[in-house]
Amino acid sequence: MEKEKYWGKLIKYHRQMQGLKQDDLAIGICTASYLSRIENEVVMADENVYTMLFERLGIDFIAEQKQVKQVNMQLENFYEKLLSNQTLNDLEFNDLVSWQSNELHQTLQLRAKLVYIRYLLSLDHLKEAEDQLQKIETFISWQQDRDTQMYIGTSTYFYLSTMKYTAILEREDKLHLRHLLLTTNQFELASYDYHLAFAAHRAYAFQQALTYIERADQSFTHFYKPLFQLKLYSMKGVILNALGRYGEAMKEFEAGMNLLSHVQEIQTARQYSSLMNNIAFCFESQGDYERAQQHYQKANDYLEDLHTVVNWMRASYRANDFEMLSLLFDRYPQDRFSLGHHLYQWELLSMALHLEEHTLERLQDIARRAFIYFDEQNHLELILFYAPLWATFYERLQAYKPASACYRRAFKASEKSRCLLSH
Template identity: 55%
Template structure:
């Protein structure tokens, strides 16, 4: 019997003893001393299997049947977790069974695993607050050993941090606790998932070299697996990272590998996957100053699934291409009230004002003081680096050089933030 199994049986004995209102003296009589039972229940000692059998039998529990039931539950929970990691949809029967395992008692490892898998299921539904509340209840029971509960806890909390856009929390936990070491005995796919999320967090934090390091590790861990959706995610994220490192040819190779995968795997040919990949391709061309090509890919991305983020990107590329006719159509088709995300609204305001080409000091200053502090607060450094110099040019056109200097300072501060994170 393993130490974990012994501790689980000890917790089970304690749970059922208390449920039945029995004292330790009552249960231990003729089997062991009450003090020894106390140590068994608290996992301080690991007894012989026959001791657990006798103690559980006194509580009316057959250990052999309990082992079989726990193995079935464990197998089911692992199967559900694997499906959730692969973005597969659970059936109604599976959801009902998973819900039936939920308890707040957490007397056994299996109850912790059930809670963890359910929290991952909740997060897949975007019920993030409920998922986090459940994880907070489980957290005190995490032992931080290389056990299954700890491993699932790491993977699931990382996913929830990503969902809440808490990228720095993921990065700091890995740097300070090296939690990836706990994942060494998980499946290669599970390791790849965690490394992918580390890469994603570093990319969104502008530490691009670290992001590239982790996406390469994720790709290596994933080798020889056939999970096309995850493979597509690896191609896409690596391409995005390489693009931000200005390694455009390599980025295009990753995106084109993703296109080949899309063409050959019908299950991937969804509007969401197509629009995402074409949006990434378009941005790669935009970053190279190839605005006509960027417009073409943004338009293709927008045709698959209307995504207002893609629309803003298309507006920006169209403005840079100086295609006033197309830009006017976009402003007409997408009025400001259609955009719900604040930075989308601000970008549309900036691009609309810029395209009108009637610059006035008061209006320029009003937008500047509204938009750039928000970009800074939200750490949208790439937006500041594009729009602040543009705004400085407009100030210079009306000879407002002091205001132009302030805009260049916005860009300088943003570039320093990015530089510091890239070199960290």
């Protein structure tokens, strides 16, 4: 018999369902105190003790054991599918829902809930996922067990989905959760490292992000998961680009494009568009604005995306291609956008394009709203571009005090970026 730790919980569950006291169940088999230790997972009993306890409860232990093992294998399969960005079919979804409430013991109910939360996150049902995570956190042991490992992976993905990047990094730094994942499979470990790298990049901790993505690369071996491999290429390229290592970044992007061209199952408009957008930003970072324009346009041709459009607008302005920028404004009016940094960039670039409309009051109005938002959201790269630009506009109007304030804002952003890069 496979003496899993959770047989004690299963015995306790069925004993309580039948209204039996520990003395009633234990008599002639073991002491009540020993049964208590079994049920609370303090000890692992001999196989014969488990067999007799299950027989007294009227449970076909072999069948019960087989069912638990089968359900656990299916839960693991569902979890890996969700980690691999695959969907669950209707039958799988119905099984997942039923396993959370049927007469399985607490361990598998908890595991089913964790997989269900990961499913909710795949659908962007963030509020329901958050409520479920809060309810089950108290049952997590924070040991090197499977439920803790699933909770770490699922809660990390929730933090990513809600853009709580610093929370992910602080939790890992304080609790060293990666250590608890060392006994899981390498793909799951690589996935966690990838998410740490993503969070570190968004938090401008680029050197830390590179460490995490290199760990993910090392863990992800002997797996045929081309979509995840593509994500690794893209993320490493984005991080290297942020560190100013443009040649190395482009090699990662080229490897991703090569993978895309050879693996039909991942050849989607979204993947081509995302990779092309990253390549475009790499060119923009190097000051090659014309090639950046070309690649942003290709990205948007693959899949229209408003983030790409805003990037394309900015690259067009930087390339002094005001004709293209005007066409983009006509094609994408402001009411098409909803995200703050998209809306503010649209407004800033529109103002930048129409110099004849500049007044001190109008420049200050948009600058005040946009720059405060960029500061709050920690968009250092946007401050570094738009603040000096606005300073030149103020100088054209001989408004040297607000121009000086813009330069100071840019300097502070530069210093903050430099400090983050040094860590």
